[in-house]
Each structure stands twice: as structure tokens, then as C-alpha cells.
Amino acid sequence: MRFNRPNEPASVPAKRRLKTKPLIVLLGILFATNVFWFFHWLLTDRSPALDTEEVASVAGEPITRAEWMAAMEQQVGRDVLEELVNHRVMEAAADEHGIKVTDKEVDLELALITSIDGQQHSGLNTEQTRKQIRSELILEKVLTKDVVIKESAIKKYFEQNETFFHVLPAYRTSVIISSTKKEAEQVYGEIKDGSTFSALAKERSIDLSSGNLGGDLGYVNDKTEDVDPKIIEAVEKLKKDEVSKPVALKNDTYAIITVLEKIKERDFTYSEVKDHIKRQLALEQLPESVSPEAFWKEFNAEWFYGKK
Template structure:
């Protein structure tokens, strides 16, 4: 199956380009579906339990395990299954077309994405994030296989946009925000006694967007404009995996900060990013965006929801 005819693409002018947005949106959608999958897995009880087991009751009327699982399937089942099928389709495509994705490529994509929109990763397991980046790379490599971008165009793009590949250090950060210093200190005390940061954030944090994700606000760096500067300042001084001290925010509230992962900043050389750029430019030449579903017929993919 071919989605583009082979052709040489010359540079169209000196206009400064940004990193692509459509593939990033595809990745964000895939990552969101992954997060739903994790959530369902977390909620799914022991398989040895009986479907008619009572999991709750209201006014003496039971809600059974079967009712609960059916409701969850209706709520998120389609999206979760779609994610599973698409991941399998992409792995099958990789085998058929001889697509290889290295750890170095995944780390490069992670660094570049965190520099553009690190908050799109919030609420996701770190390893799941890398797995979804891998799936997206397979899709991009298959789609761009027939589009030829000459070396001069790639080199010119790099020279005009070299600053895009000077990546700042990013911190995968979680926060708990509370109204007073006393409440913050109490939260720190609970953490020191073994309480879960994730659980406390859901219970206590007044930042509702991150509270629902266990306090996770994704990757932040020195140029992240959507967070209080005090959060980045504190995160940049913390050790990975360690809770920090209480930090006062600009609005008068207080926060406790946890740094889950540090992605060290670096300047990527032309040789390190040339294939990434070539793929980016090739994707831009495609007449329309293509999702993994376009490969379902080729690989005889079928699912519970029919066509």
C-alpha cells in the first residue's frame, strides 16, 4: 500500500517553519486513549470475582460487578479497544515494511515534544508515553516512505531552525496546591509518613485539572508559560523522585512539588536530527493526514464494534 508517489521536494522559500502540529495532535489523541486504558486496568478488579457480586448499594438495592463493568465498557470501551487495535496494526505494519524504531529516536521525539507541549503528557505513565511515541513513529515512517526530500532541503531547514533543536531541560512534575501554608505542611507530613502523592493530590489539591491526574502537570521547562514560575524554580532544584518543600505561589496559595522524571536538555546536531527533519518535511507533503485506521483493511483488522 502506498500513500504518496516518489518525488523530489525542493525548498519553497525562507519562511521559518515550526514543528508539525497534526502528527502531534495524533500522538496526543493516542496518548489520551492510553491513559483511559490504564484507568480501566486500574479499576478492573480480581478476575476471580463473580459478575453478580455486589460492589455498591443504594437504599438497599445492589449494584453488581456486571453492571459496573458494563457501564465502564460503554463509557470508555470503544476508545480503549481502538487504541489496542491501532497499536497492533502499527506493529504489524512495522514488520511488513521493515520499519525499525530505535530507543534514540524515541528519546529524540520525547525531547522535542516536551519542548513544544510538555503538558500533553500529563496523567500518563512514563513508559506508556514512550510506547505511544513508538507507534506514532512507525505510522510516520510508513507514510513518508515514498516521499523523497533531498539533503539540501533538509540541511537548509536545520540551519534556519537550529534553535528548535536546542532543547531545555524538562521536568516531569506533579503538584498539590492548597489554600494555606498550614495545610501544605500537613500534606508534607502525611507524605513523610508514606501517603501516596497521587492520592493526596486527588483528595486535597485545589488545582482541579491536575488533581484529577494525581497532581501531574506534565513536562515543564524554563519557558513554560502556563505555570507559576515558582513551580519551575522549585522543580529545577529538586532531585528526581523526591518530594519538595512547601512553595508559595503568586496567587497566595501553596504547593508541594514532586519531580517524577528529568529529561536533560541538550543541543541536537544536524546528524542527530536530519532523519527527523526529513520525515517532518515529507509528512507535510502528503495531501491529507492518515490515521492507523487506514491500514485496517490491509491487515484484516476486525473488532467488537464492527465496521
């Protein structure tokens, strides 16, 4: 994965910059899995009566849940199933090749992604995000297990890019944006009365981009662009899972804010990031990018859409 800061100095030699492909793959997995969980929610405890349930109507003509689900399956069903199969294939590959991914490794990748690459609007909770990072690590380890990287090359990269492994504090943040203070206070009261933050964000937030993700802004800090400084100021003071009172923003709107997770500022040592650097340099030696689909045949993966 590529973990350079957005304001990375121009003096860093271009040949030392690592590929962005693995991170892009991870973001794709995060998006597809988010859609998968939406499908899962729709289908859980489904009874035959739900198929004929009216979910919308036009000029008095109903649109049934069955029609809705069929359209959803046609549009995104293939991608969702593909990512689910890919996850299972990677787990099989880990077993086959004796590959282990520790919580400490996932912690490192999560810290680097969130603090150095900035916001990640995934809409997934922390557990789901960690699951996808694990799959990406398995893929990287399988691809690079036979690639030899000299110790001197690893040390040289660390010395030239040591500041990249200084992880800034980051806050997994969710917001509900209201147009007036009165509306924000009503939302705050509903949360205090037991309403779910994510559900209210989808229903009441006027910011559709975050509202559709249950209020998720991703991981933010004082280096994050396009987030109101008042939100950053608030999250730095909030405890994990604490909900703020209405916060006035610079565009005359108001925000209710909560912090789902905090990542502490720290400097990773050479020994802590050595395997990470070695793996990334090894990926640079591969002639082309490889996706989990390349392993389908090896593990006899089959799916509804026929041969891959």
C-alpha cells in the first residue's frame, strides 16, 4: 500500500515512491463490502410477504420490494458477490501458504492509512475495515513471499522516508449536519433519548454525502482538507463514543459530532515497519499488479455468474 502524506516533499526521489494500486484495491473492497452489508440488511429474516411489499409508487402504480431487489441485484449484485468470493479465496490462500496476519500488522496498516493518506469515506465500522485490511495483507504476502529484498534497501528506504512513519493523531468521525440550531438541538435530544446516531444521520442530516454513510466522515485531523475547522476542534476534545452538543459551523449550519475511534500520534521504529517496507518494495518488483481473481482457479472458486 502507498502511504505518503498529501504534502509530501518534492525532494523525495520519484524512484522511491511506492505503488498506489494496493490502496486503490482496498478502497474498492471497502466500497463493495459496504454494499454487501446493505444487501444483508435487506435480506435478513425475509418472509414471502416482503416480496409484494410496496416500497414506492408512481401515479398509483406500486413498486414492490421484489422489483427493487431484482434491480439492485442487476446493478451491483455481481460486484458484491465477487468481493465476497475474493475474501474467501484470500483466506484459503492464507491457509494454503501458511500465512499469518497479526492484529499488530493490521494496527500498523490502519494507522498509516488513516493518518497519512487522510480521510477514508467507507461507511464501514472498524471491525469491517480491519477485515478488509487483513484480506489485502494476505494478498500482498502471497504475492511477495518469494521476492528477495536486501536489508540495505529496506534501511535506505526507511532513512530517506522516516517522516512518513510519524503517524499523526486521527479521529474516526461521524456528523449530523442541521440547517438551524433548533433542529440540531432536536437531533441531540433524540440521541440522548436513545435514537441511533447513524440512523438519524441518514434521516436528518442535510449533508447527503456523509448522511448516506450514517454520518461517516472517515478519519480526520488538523491536516484534513474540506472539513470545517470547528469539527476538527470538537473531535480533539471528545472522548470515544461521546456525542457533542450542537457545534456552529462557518457556513451557518450546525453539527452534532461523535468520535468512533481515536488513533494516537506515534513514531514507528525501523523494526516495527521493516516488514511493511520490505513487502512494498517487493511489490515494486512484480511485473504487473495481481488481484485475488488470479487465485480463483487454484482454489476451485465458482459463482452464480459462471466461469470467471
